[in-house]
Amino acid sequence: MHKRQSPNHSEYDELSTQNNRPVQKSIIDSLYARTSLRSFSDQPVTPEDERIILESACQAPTAGNQQLYSIVVVRDQSKKEALAESCDHQPFIAQAPLVLVFCADVRRWYRAFCLQEGCHPRKPGVGDALLACVDAVAAAQNAVVATEALGLGSCYIGDILENCETQRDILDIPEYVMPCCMLVIGHPRQLQPRKAKPPRFNLESIVFEDSYRDAADTELMEAIAFKLHGRTETLSAFCERKWNSDFSREMTRSVAQWLKGFPYSEQS
Numbered sequence: 001m002h003k004r005q006s007p008n009h010s011e012y013d014e015l016s017t018q019n020n021r022p023v024q025k026s027i028i029d030s031l032y033a034r035t036s037l038r039s040f041s042d043q044p045v046t047p048e049d050e051r052i053i054l055e056s057a058c059q060a061p062t063a064g065n066q067q068l069y070s071i072v073v074v075r076d077q078s079k080k081e082a083l084a085e086s087c088d089h090q091p092f093i094a095q096a097p098l099v100l101v102f103c104a105d106v107r108r109w110y111r112a113f114c115l116q117e118g119c120h121p122r123k124p125g126v127g128d129a130l131l132a133c134v135d136a137v138a139a140a141q142n143a144v145v146a147t148e149a150l151g152l153g154s155c156y157i158g159d160i161l162e163n164c165e166t167q168r169d170i171l172d173i174p175e176y177v178m179p180c181c182m183l184v185i186g187h188p189r190q191l192q193p194r195k196a197k198p199p200r201f202n203l204e205s206i207v208f209e210d211s212y213r214d215a216a217d218t219e220l221m222e223a224i225a226f227k228l229h230g231r232t233e234t235l236s237a238f239c240e241r242k243w244n245s246d247f248s249r250e251m252t253r254s255v256a257q258w259l260k261g262f263p264y265s266e267q268s
Ligand SMILES: Cc1cc2nc3c(=O)[nH]c(=O)nc-3n(C[C@H](O)[C@H](O)[C@H](O)COP(=O)(O)O)c2cc1C
Pocket: 034, 035, 036, 038, 090, 155, 156, 157, 158, 159, 181, 197, 198
Protein backbone atom coordinates (compact mmCIF):
# COMPACT_ATOMS: atom_id res chain seq x y z
CA MET A 1 0.00 0.00 0.00
CA HIS A 2 2.83 2.34 0.86
CA LYS A 3 4.95 1.59 -2.16
CA ARG A 4 6.73 4.71 -3.35
CA GLN A 5 5.70 5.86 -6.77
CA SER A 6 8.36 6.88 -9.26
CA PRO A 7 7.47 9.15 -12.16
CA ASN A 8 5.14 7.43 -14.52
CA HIS A 9 7.11 7.89 -17.72
CA SER A 10 4.52 6.20 -19.85
CA GLU A 11 2.13 8.97 -18.91
CA TYR A 12 4.31 11.75 -20.13
CA ASP A 13 6.79 10.08 -22.49
CA GLU A 14 4.55 10.48 -25.51
CA LEU A 15 3.89 14.09 -24.64
CA SER A 16 6.25 16.57 -26.16
CA THR A 17 3.90 19.49 -25.98
CA GLN A 18 0.89 20.30 -23.91
CA ASN A 19 -1.28 23.24 -24.95
CA ASN A 20 1.60 24.35 -27.18
CA ARG A 21 4.04 24.39 -24.27
CA PRO A 22 6.99 22.01 -24.33
CA VAL A 23 6.81 19.31 -21.66
CA GLN A 24 10.10 19.58 -19.73
CA LYS A 25 10.66 15.96 -18.85
CA SER A 26 14.21 16.63 -17.74
CA ILE A 27 12.96 19.00 -15.04
CA ILE A 28 10.62 16.38 -13.64
CA ASP A 29 13.35 13.73 -13.72
CA SER A 30 15.68 16.11 -11.94
CA LEU A 31 13.10 16.78 -9.20
CA TYR A 32 12.91 13.06 -8.51
CA ALA A 33 16.68 12.53 -8.70
CA ARG A 34 17.68 15.40 -6.36
CA THR A 35 18.89 14.59 -2.90
CA SER A 36 20.48 16.94 -0.37
CA LEU A 37 24.26 17.26 -0.64
CA ARG A 38 26.22 17.80 2.58
CA SER A 39 29.78 17.08 1.51
CA PHE A 40 31.49 19.14 -1.16
CA SER A 41 34.60 18.86 -3.34
CA ASP A 42 37.12 21.72 -3.31
CA GLN A 43 35.91 22.85 -6.73
CA PRO A 44 34.58 26.38 -6.45
CA VAL A 45 31.25 27.45 -7.88
CA THR A 46 32.12 29.57 -10.90
CA PRO A 47 30.85 33.16 -11.05
CA GLU A 48 28.85 32.15 -14.14
CA ASP A 49 27.11 29.30 -12.30
CA GLU A 50 26.53 31.50 -9.27
CA ARG A 51 24.91 34.12 -11.48
CA ILE A 52 22.64 31.53 -13.13
CA ILE A 53 21.60 30.22 -9.70
CA LEU A 54 20.82 33.73 -8.42
CA GLU A 55 19.04 34.80 -11.60
CA SER A 56 17.02 31.56 -11.55
CA ALA A 57 16.02 32.26 -7.95
CA CYS A 58 14.64 35.60 -9.08
CA GLN A 59 12.51 33.94 -11.77
CA ALA A 60 10.33 32.35 -9.08
CA PRO A 61 6.74 33.51 -8.70
CA THR A 62 6.53 36.35 -6.23
CA ALA A 63 3.63 37.99 -4.41
CA GLY A 64 2.44 40.98 -6.40
CA ASN A 65 5.76 40.82 -8.28
CA GLN A 66 7.27 42.55 -5.25
CA GLN A 67 10.17 40.12 -4.66
CA LEU A 68 9.81 40.37 -0.91
CA TYR A 69 13.25 38.87 -0.26
CA SER A 70 16.95 39.58 -0.24
CA ILE A 71 19.68 37.03 -0.78
CA VAL A 72 22.90 37.33 1.19
CA VAL A 73 25.84 35.57 -0.49
CA VAL A 74 28.16 34.68 2.37
CA ARG A 75 31.75 34.89 1.11
CA ASP A 76 33.66 35.69 4.29
CA GLN A 77 35.04 32.40 5.65
CA SER A 78 34.81 33.59 9.24
CA LYS A 79 31.10 34.31 8.72
CA LYS A 80 30.58 30.84 7.23
CA GLU A 81 32.24 29.39 10.31
CA ALA A 82 30.11 31.51 12.60
CA LEU A 83 26.97 30.33 10.77
CA ALA A 84 28.12 26.71 10.98
CA GLU A 85 28.14 27.19 14.77
CA SER A 86 24.99 29.29 15.12
CA CYS A 87 23.02 26.92 12.85
CA ASP A 88 23.14 23.98 15.26
CA HIS A 89 26.85 23.21 14.90
CA GLN A 90 26.87 21.82 11.35
CA PRO A 91 30.50 21.99 10.16
CA PHE A 92 29.70 21.26 6.49
CA ILE A 93 28.18 24.75 6.25
CA ALA A 94 31.67 26.25 6.58
CA GLN A 95 32.98 23.90 3.87
CA ALA A 96 30.40 24.86 1.25
CA PRO A 97 31.78 26.92 -1.63
CA LEU A 98 28.54 28.87 -1.93
CA VAL A 99 26.31 29.86 0.99
CA LEU A 100 23.09 31.77 0.31
CA VAL A 101 20.84 33.19 3.00
CA PHE A 102 17.31 33.94 1.77
CA CYS A 103 15.77 36.69 3.84
CA ALA A 104 12.14 37.69 3.96
CA ASP A 105 12.39 41.41 3.27
CA VAL A 106 9.54 43.87 3.55
CA ARG A 107 11.97 46.69 4.35
CA ARG A 108 12.67 47.64 0.71
CA TRP A 109 9.05 48.41 -0.16
CA TYR A 110 8.20 49.84 3.26
CA ARG A 111 11.13 52.27 3.03
CA ALA A 112 10.07 53.31 -0.47
CA PHE A 113 6.49 53.87 0.73
CA CYS A 114 7.82 56.00 3.61
CA LEU A 115 10.04 58.01 1.27
CA GLN A 116 7.18 58.73 -1.11
CA GLU A 117 5.43 61.99 -0.39
CA GLY A 118 1.73 61.50 0.29
CA CYS A 119 2.14 57.76 0.93
CA HIS A 120 1.14 56.65 4.44
CA PRO A 121 2.01 53.00 4.90
CA ARG A 122 0.98 51.08 8.00
CA LYS A 123 3.82 49.37 9.83
CA PRO A 124 4.80 45.90 8.58
CA GLY A 125 2.92 43.08 10.33
CA VAL A 126 3.17 39.34 10.78
CA GLY A 127 1.16 38.69 7.60
CA ASP A 128 3.71 40.67 5.59
CA ALA A 129 6.51 38.70 7.19
CA LEU A 130 4.94 35.32 6.37
CA LEU A 131 4.10 36.35 2.81
CA ALA A 132 7.71 37.46 2.39
CA CYS A 133 8.87 34.09 3.78
CA VAL A 134 6.82 32.33 1.10
CA ASP A 135 8.43 34.56 -1.53
CA ALA A 136 11.90 33.87 -0.18
CA VAL A 137 11.40 30.10 -0.08
CA ALA A 138 9.99 30.04 -3.62
CA ALA A 139 13.15 31.83 -4.76
CA ALA A 140 15.33 29.42 -2.76
CA GLN A 141 13.66 26.40 -4.30
CA ASN A 142 14.25 27.81 -7.79
CA ALA A 143 17.91 28.11 -6.81
CA VAL A 144 17.88 24.44 -5.76
CA VAL A 145 16.43 23.38 -9.11
CA ALA A 146 18.94 25.50 -11.05
CA THR A 147 21.80 24.12 -8.94
CA GLU A 148 20.76 20.59 -9.81
CA ALA A 149 20.50 21.47 -13.52
CA LEU A 150 24.10 22.71 -13.41
CA GLY A 151 25.32 19.40 -11.94
CA LEU A 152 25.93 20.86 -8.49
CA GLY A 153 24.20 19.94 -5.24
CA SER A 154 22.62 21.81 -2.35
CA CYS A 155 21.19 21.47 1.11
CA TYR A 156 18.71 23.68 2.96
CA ILE A 157 19.68 24.79 6.44
CA GLY A 158 16.56 25.49 8.46
CA ASP A 159 18.58 26.29 11.57
CA ILE A 160 19.15 29.80 10.25
CA LEU A 161 15.84 30.45 12.05
CA GLU A 162 17.55 29.80 15.41
CA ASN A 163 19.58 32.24 17.46
CA CYS A 164 18.10 35.36 15.88
CA GLU A 165 20.36 37.68 17.89
CA THR A 166 23.51 35.94 16.61
CA GLN A 167 22.33 35.66 12.99
CA ARG A 168 21.34 39.33 13.03
CA ASP A 169 24.86 40.26 14.14
CA ILE A 170 26.65 37.98 11.67
CA LEU A 171 24.66 39.22 8.68
CA ASP A 172 23.86 42.79 9.83
CA ILE A 173 20.15 42.20 9.40
CA PRO A 174 18.11 45.41 9.80
CA GLU A 175 14.51 46.00 10.88
CA TYR A 176 11.74 44.35 8.79
CA VAL A 177 14.11 41.74 7.38
CA MET A 178 14.35 38.16 8.65
CA PRO A 179 16.47 35.27 7.38
CA CYS A 180 14.12 32.42 6.62
CA CYS A 181 16.23 29.76 4.95
CA MET A 182 19.79 29.11 3.94
CA LEU A 183 21.25 27.04 1.11
CA VAL A 184 24.71 25.53 1.00
CA ILE A 185 25.79 24.73 -2.53
CA GLY A 186 28.77 23.04 -4.15
CA HIS A 187 30.06 20.24 -6.32
CA PRO A 188 29.78 16.64 -5.14
CA ARG A 189 33.09 14.92 -4.49
CA GLN A 190 34.29 12.81 -7.41
CA LEU A 191 32.86 9.30 -7.40
CA GLN A 192 30.70 10.26 -4.44
CA PRO A 193 27.62 8.05 -4.81
CA ARG A 194 24.33 9.89 -4.64
CA LYS A 195 22.64 9.23 -1.32
CA ALA A 196 19.42 7.24 -1.49
CA LYS A 197 16.38 9.46 -1.39
CA PRO A 198 14.61 9.25 1.97
CA PRO A 199 11.04 7.98 1.47
CA ARG A 200 8.21 10.43 0.98
CA PHE A 201 4.70 9.96 2.30
CA ASN A 202 2.36 8.45 -0.24
CA LEU A 203 0.14 11.02 -1.84
CA GLU A 204 -2.95 9.59 -0.13
CA SER A 205 -1.45 10.57 3.22
CA ILE A 206 -0.97 14.20 2.32
CA VAL A 207 -3.22 15.12 -0.59
CA PHE A 208 -6.93 15.63 0.09
CA GLU A 209 -9.78 16.56 -2.15
CA ASP A 210 -11.87 19.63 -1.40
CA SER A 211 -11.37 19.61 2.36
CA TYR A 212 -8.87 18.58 4.97
CA ARG A 213 -9.12 14.99 6.11
CA ASP A 214 -7.74 13.78 9.44
CA ALA A 215 -6.48 10.23 9.01
CA ALA A 216 -7.84 7.59 11.38
CA ASP A 217 -5.33 6.82 14.16
CA THR A 218 -4.29 3.48 12.65
CA GLU A 219 -3.91 4.99 9.18
CA LEU A 220 -1.82 7.82 10.62
CA MET A 221 0.49 5.46 12.50
CA GLU A 222 0.86 3.26 9.41
CA ALA A 223 1.90 6.25 7.34
CA ILE A 224 4.43 7.28 9.98
CA ALA A 225 5.77 3.71 10.21
CA PHE A 226 6.27 3.79 6.44
CA LYS A 227 8.21 7.04 6.74
CA LEU A 228 10.45 5.60 9.48
CA HIS A 229 10.85 2.26 7.68
CA GLY A 230 14.38 0.93 7.67
CA ARG A 231 15.45 3.16 10.57
CA THR A 232 16.37 1.77 13.93
CA GLU A 233 15.06 4.90 15.65
CA THR A 234 11.67 4.63 17.35
CA LEU A 235 9.03 7.34 16.97
CA SER A 236 9.64 8.41 20.60
CA ALA A 237 13.35 8.77 19.93
CA PHE A 238 12.58 10.72 16.76
CA CYS A 239 10.31 13.00 18.78
CA GLU A 240 13.08 13.63 21.31
CA ARG A 241 15.64 14.34 18.54
CA LYS A 242 13.50 16.50 16.25
CA TRP A 243 10.63 17.93 18.30
CA ASN A 244 11.65 18.16 21.97
CA SER A 245 15.30 18.92 21.26
CA ASP A 246 17.10 22.08 22.32
CA PHE A 247 17.53 23.23 18.72
CA SER A 248 13.83 22.90 18.03
CA ARG A 249 12.84 24.81 21.18
CA GLU A 250 15.41 27.46 20.34
CA MET A 251 14.01 27.80 16.81
CA THR A 252 10.54 28.42 18.21
CA ARG A 253 11.85 31.07 20.61
CA SER A 254 13.92 32.70 17.90
CA VAL A 255 11.13 32.88 15.31
CA ALA A 256 8.77 34.41 17.88
CA GLN A 257 11.49 36.99 18.51
CA TRP A 258 11.87 37.73 14.76
CA LEU A 259 8.13 38.15 14.41
CA LYS A 260 8.03 40.71 17.22
CA GLY A 261 9.90 42.93 14.77
CA PHE A 262 6.76 43.06 12.59
CA PRO A 263 4.51 44.93 15.02
CA TYR A 264 1.45 46.02 13.01
CA SER A 265 -1.85 44.62 14.23
CA GLU A 266 -5.49 45.63 13.82
CA GLN A 267 -5.18 47.54 17.09
CA SER A 268 -2.10 49.55 16.14
C1 LIG B 1 13.28 23.79 5.64
C2 LIG B 1 14.38 22.77 5.59
C3 LIG B 1 15.37 22.78 6.55
C4 LIG B 1 16.42 21.87 6.50
N1 LIG B 1 17.45 21.99 7.39
C5 LIG B 1 18.50 21.14 7.32
C6 LIG B 1 19.60 21.30 8.19
O1 LIG B 1 19.67 22.21 9.01
N2 LIG B 1 20.62 20.41 8.07
C7 LIG B 1 20.61 19.41 7.16
O2 LIG B 1 21.58 18.65 7.10
N3 LIG B 1 19.57 19.24 6.29
C8 LIG B 1 18.52 20.08 6.35
N4 LIG B 1 17.49 19.96 5.46
C9 LIG B 1 17.49 18.89 4.46
C10 LIG B 1 16.53 17.77 4.84
O3 LIG B 1 17.09 17.02 5.89
C11 LIG B 1 16.27 16.90 3.60
O4 LIG B 1 15.69 17.69 2.59
C12 LIG B 1 15.35 15.73 3.93
O5 LIG B 1 15.96 14.83 4.81
C13 LIG B 1 14.94 14.98 2.66
O6 LIG B 1 16.10 14.52 2.01
P1 LIG B 1 16.44 14.92 0.50
O7 LIG B 1 16.57 16.43 0.44
O8 LIG B 1 17.78 14.26 0.24
O9 LIG B 1 15.36 14.43 -0.38
C14 LIG B 1 16.44 20.87 5.49
C15 LIG B 1 15.43 20.87 4.52
C16 LIG B 1 14.44 21.82 4.55
C17 LIG B 1 13.42 21.84 3.44
